[in-house]
Amino acid sequence: MRSGPTKISVKNSEAFALSHISLTHSKDEQSNLKTDFILGGCGIKIVLIQASIRMSEKRHQLRPRFRVMSNETIALGPGKVDLLRLVAETGSISEAARKLGMSYMRAWTLVRTMNRCFTSDLILSARGGKTGGGAHLSPLGHRILELYTEIERNSMEAATPAWNQIKSFLAR
Secondary structure, three states, rough: OOEEEEEEEEOOEEEEEEEEEEEEEEEEOOOOOOEEEEEOOOOOEEEEEEEEHHHHHOOOOOOOOEEEOOOEEEEOOHHHHHHHHHHHHHHHHHHHHHHHHHOHHHHHHHHHHHHHHHHOOOEEEEEEOOOEEEEEEEHHHHHHHHHHHHHHHHHHHHHHHHHHHHHHOOOO
């Protein structure tokens, strides 16, 4: 437990002092770590829940990251593939950007780069207005996403025997 004056910045850049912050850690019924932040004097309670991870399963991981280069430009990589997946799922570049924690402008930069690097656009978009706008993957976008996923899957399968040997030498 921590107490004493604490400054907390809020979204509109104002700050205020609290008499105390109390922290309690517990586990919920699914064994997830739960942290309660109770901000004294203002009746605000924030609960953060973090899924528990079994150390034996997730302590050591192999995370290959592939980048498809077109001359000096990264035509496709993990971030762009995440954007493709979320545009396919949400039908929106702005919603996909929000879910990835990136700005709308950054997402559009990635879309323009991908679209320039391939023979035709991977993401097709319509402006907003009465029709509501939106975005979706082109047939080539769907195919590129499938192929990239196949590269990831095949590489993990090929790497498994060597990875298992490396894991046996890692400190527990």
